[in-house]
Amino acid sequence: xxxxxxxxxxxxxxxxxxxxxxxxxxxxxxxxxxxxxxxxxxxxxxxxxxxxxxxxxxxxxxxxxxxxxxxxxxxxxxxxxxxxxxxxxxxxxxxxxxxxxxxxxxxxxxxxxxxxxxxxxxxxxxxxxxxxxxxxxxxxxxxxxxxxxxxxxxxxxxxxxxxxxxxxxxxxxxxxxxxxxxxxxxxxxxxxxxxxxxxxxxxxxxxxxxxxxxxxxxxxxxxxxxxxxxxxxxxxxxxxxxxxxxxxxxxxxxxxx
Amino acid sequence: xxxxxxxxxxxxxxxxxxxxxxxxxxxxxxxxxxxxxxxxxxxxxxxxxxxxxxxxxxxxxxxxxxxxxxxxxxxxxxxxxxxxxxxxxxxxxxxxxxxxxxxxxxxxxxxxxxxxxxxxxxxxxxxxxxxxxxxxxxxxxxxxxxxxxxxxxxxxxxxxxxxxxxxxxxxxxxxxxxxxxxxxxxxxxxxxxxxxxxxxxxxxxxxxxxxxxxxxxxxxxxxxxxxxxxxxxxxxxxxxxxxxxxxxxxxx
Amino acid sequence: xxxxxxxxxxxxxxxxxxxxxxxxxxxxxxxxxxxxxxxxxxxxxxxxxxxxxxxxxxxxxxxxxxxxxxxxxxxxxxxxxxxxxxxxxxxxxxxxxxxxxxxxxxxxxxxxxxxxxxxxxxxxxxxxxxxxxxxxxxxxxxxxxxxxxxxxxxxxxxxxxxxxxxxxxxxxxxxxxxxxxxxxxxxxxxxxxxx
Numbered sequence: 001x002x003x004x005x006x007x008x009x010x011x012x013x014x015x016x017x018x019x020x021x022x023x024x025x026x027x028x029x030x031x032x033x034x035x036x037x038x039x040x041x042x043x044x045x046x047x048x049x050x051x052x053x054x055x056x057x058x059x060x061x062x063x064x065x066x067x068x069x070x071x072x073x074x075x076x077x078x079x080x081x082x083x084x085x086x087x088x089x090x091x092x093x094x095x096x097x098x099x100x101x102x103x104x105x106x107x108x109x110x111x112x113x114x115x116x117x118x119x120x121x122x123x124x125x126x127x128x129x130x131x132x133x134x135x136x137x138x139x140x141x142x143x144x145x146x147x148x149x150x151x152x153x154x155x156x157x158x159x160x161x162x163x164x165x166x167x168x169x170x171x172x173x174x175x176x177x178x179x180x181x182x183x184x185x186x187x188x189x190x191x192x193x194x195x196x197x198x199x200x201x202x203x204x205x206x207x208x209x210x211x212x213x214x215x216x217x218x219x220x221x222x223x224x225x226x227x228x229x230x231x232x233x234x235x236x237x238x239x240x241x242x243x244x245x246x247x248x249x250x251x252x253x254x255x256x257x
Numbered sequence: 258x259x260x261x262x263x264x265x266x267x268x269x270x271x272x273x274x275x276x277x278x279x280x281x282x283x284x285x286x287x288x289x290x291x292x293x294x295x296x297x298x299x300x301x302x303x304x305x306x307x308x309x310x311x312x313x314x315x316x317x318x319x320x321x322x323x324x325x326x327x328x329x330x331x332x333x334x335x336x337x338x339x340x341x342x343x344x345x346x347x348x349x350x351x352x353x354x355x356x357x358x359x360x361x362x363x364x365x366x367x368x369x370x371x372x373x374x375x376x377x378x379x380x381x382x383x384x385x386x387x388x389x390x391x392x393x394x395x396x397x398x399x400x401x402x403x404x405x406x407x408x409x410x411x412x413x414x415x416x417x418x419x420x421x422x423x424x425x426x427x428x429x430x431x432x433x434x435x436x437x438x439x440x441x442x443x444x445x446x447x448x449x450x451x452x453x454x455x456x457x458x459x460x461x462x463x464x465x466x467x468x469x470x471x472x473x474x475x476x477x478x479x480x481x482x483x484x485x486x487x488x489x490x491x492x493x494x495x496x497x498x499x500x501x502x503x504x505x506x507x508x509x
Numbered sequence: 510x511x512x513x514x515x516x517x518x519x520x521x522x523x524x525x526x527x528x529x530x531x532x533x534x535x536x537x538x539x540x541x542x543x544x545x546x547x548x549x550x551x552x553x554x555x556x557x558x559x560x561x562x563x564x565x566x567x568x569x570x571x572x573x574x575x576x577x578x579x580x581x582x583x584x585x586x587x588x589x590x591x592x593x594x595x596x597x598x599x600x601x602x603x604x605x606x607x608x609x610x611x612x613x614x615x616x617x618x619x620x621x622x623x624x625x626x627x628x629x630x631x632x633x634x635x636x637x638x639x640x641x642x643x644x645x646x647x648x649x650x651x652x653x654x655x656x657x658x659x660x661x662x663x664x665x666x667x668x669x670x671x672x673x674x675x676x677x678x679x680x681x682x683x684x685x686x687x688x689x690x691x692x693x694x695x696x697x698x699x700x701x702x703x704x
Contacts, residue, residue, distance in 0.1 A: 049393075093509070098278060098281050098503070099501075100354065100507060100509075101354040103350075104350035104354045104357075104366075104370065105346060106350070107374075108346040108349045108373065109346035109350075109374075111370070111375070112346055112374045112377050112378060115374070119378065137401070139394075139397075140390065140397070140404075140405075143390050143393055144387075144390055147389055147393070148386055151339040151386075152339045152382060152386075153340060154339055154340050154341055154342035154343035154344070157343050158343025158344060158347055162347065162350075165282060169281060169282055171278070193340055199335065199336050200336050200389065200392075441529070441531040442530075442531035442534045445532065446538070448535065448656070449538065449539070449542065452649060455649060455652060456645065459634070459645065462635060463641070466553070467549050468641065474545075474549060474645075478542065478545055478546070478549075482542065
């Protein structure tokens with residue numbers, strides 16, 4: 001007998017507000033993230049791996065202030081997306097999958113992925129810290145930042161695989177997320193996968209400034225986040241309707257456990 | 258919520274219905290374990306030549322020669338790792354989930370996830386990232402390439418508090434667990450892992466001898482013990498999944 | 510050291526392995542791995558015999574011998590404790606384990622003294638290969654001792670309520686402690702004595 005999604009023993013009710021807050025936090029910080037993204041001189045247009053050390057150094061010297069401002073914002077706001085991912089984990093746990101294991105896998109991947117994002121930002125910031133540093137060192141830091149930012153898509157791929165699988169295995173008559181979310185997740189993962197090549201090529205669409213590894217990857221991921229926002233919104237709304245506030249008391253929760 | 262109710266003709270049919278999907282997500286996740294570690298072996302042993310590692314005593318020009326000789330396979334291997342590393346997270350999530358079934362507090366399971374989620378980066382990905390950076394520009398300053406070489410291998414072989422904490426959490430959880438999700442001897446093996454982690458600490462000190470990053474004790478014996486532990490872990494997770502009742506309510 | 514006492518009527522598992530099979534797997538595995546470390550030590554010793562012999566003289570034979578006596582005595586107490594526990598004399602067993610633990614603490618203290626003395630004279634981990642092995646082997650052994658002290662505390666607590674006492678914990682703890690003792694004897698022989 002699989003536990004139904006609105007089983008009182010799961011203690012679902014008290015976390016609605018936390019979910020909404022997490023979602024809207026993501027929106028607020030997402031806006032800042034977008035602004036920082038646009039402001040970072042290295043993204044519009046994306047810096048080429050083919051730039052020489054002196055060109056890279058000139059870039060950091062010329063745009064020093066803007067790089068640091070935008071990267072600081074990027075750094076602070078990026079991790080604020082974690083509560084958003086936690087809402088996804090929480091909804092995954094409500095799905096009538098055979099077990100709850102996929103939520104833990106998702107959590108694990110999200111934590112590592114967020115850390116990688118932070119490290120990439122730090123490399124950019126360190127590169128910008130002393131523009132009079134040896135150009136070879138600045139280029140090394142720049143390379144590290146770009147490779148760390150672009151290449152390890154494995155985390156996102158794993159997250160999306162877990163999410164998609166959970167949605168497909170959700171055996172309720174009205175699943176938490178609609179089925180197309182699974183295929184959408186798989187699709188985004190597939191589209192982002194070629195970005196791993198950014199760590200090995202210096203030009204072309206697969207390079208870290210290329211059509212595939214940069215533009216396609218970032219646009220598809222941004223799209224994924226926006227779509228998931230609305231999917232989560234409607235899932236939370238449904239959850240509120242299906243679980244009236246008065247039905248569950250802490251005592252019932254404890255007893256049912 | 259029985260399977261019968263899923264037969265309603267709605268557009269939201271589950272992918273598989275019936276007894277075959279008992280613990281299906283668990284079994285899928287279990288398969289990730291041997292698949293991931295096969296990739297891991299393929300990448301680190303055959304492609305990247307990190308296992309066994311080249312010597313810490315190589316001169317700068319020898320390091321350049323190493324990267325020149327293996328540049329292509331390093332790129333292929335570690336680019337592949339960038340894509341499949343997430344499978345490691347799935348493996349960790351599965352073990353953590355089994356730990357949730359134990360009688361001990363769930364904090365152990367979350368500790369397990371946290372320590373590995375953090376440790377994966379300095380302990381595994383740094384090696385890949387720094388090797389990739391080293392081979393990215395052959396015309397880079399040789400001393401910076403040598404720096405990347407050191408960073409990659411020191412972080413990979415050298416001990417890490419994250420893994421030490423991970424093994425402590427795992428060992429404690431298994432030994433204190435009254436539900437016997439994992440057999441006790443697996444917990445004791447965790448103690449060996451703790452010891453190998455301690456024995457890998459001198460890697461940051463010695464450039465040759467048994468405690469260097471290519472040393473008989475710090476690397477070879479440590480790797481043998483790790484492979485033994487990992488094999489046992491994978492097999493015991495399989496057993497644990499098999500023993501898990503399909504309708505078990507795992508506490509949140 | 511390992512007393513193969515016939516199981517007393519108090520234990521339900523008459524005729525079965527002393528202690529717990531899981532712990533024996535651990536103990537044997539630990540011995541195998543330590544054995545490998547010892548072999549590697551001997552290989553390096555063979556290659557640099559002169560250096561090893563010369564460095565060995567800087568070790569305090571007294572401290573080493575003292576530690577050996579301390580640990581052997583500690584093991585004796587723990588073995589007696591197991592016997593007492595099997596006879597149902599929990600209070601006596603607990604006292605004996607405490608004595609064993611005290612001697613274990615003494616071992617740690619002597620070792621700390623010894624290390625401080627050596628480091629004070631400039632013989633550190635990086636001095637030469639001999640001292641590298643010395644500090645690493647005794648260090649890992651020390652970790653085993655500290656772990657063993659924790660296990661003795663657990664065994665002690667187990668004996669607090671004789672009805673609910675899980676005898677396998679006491680016996681396994683004793684087996685582990687004996688292993689720690691055995692390892693020390695080998696380390697003492699290899700590092701301090703072998704000329």
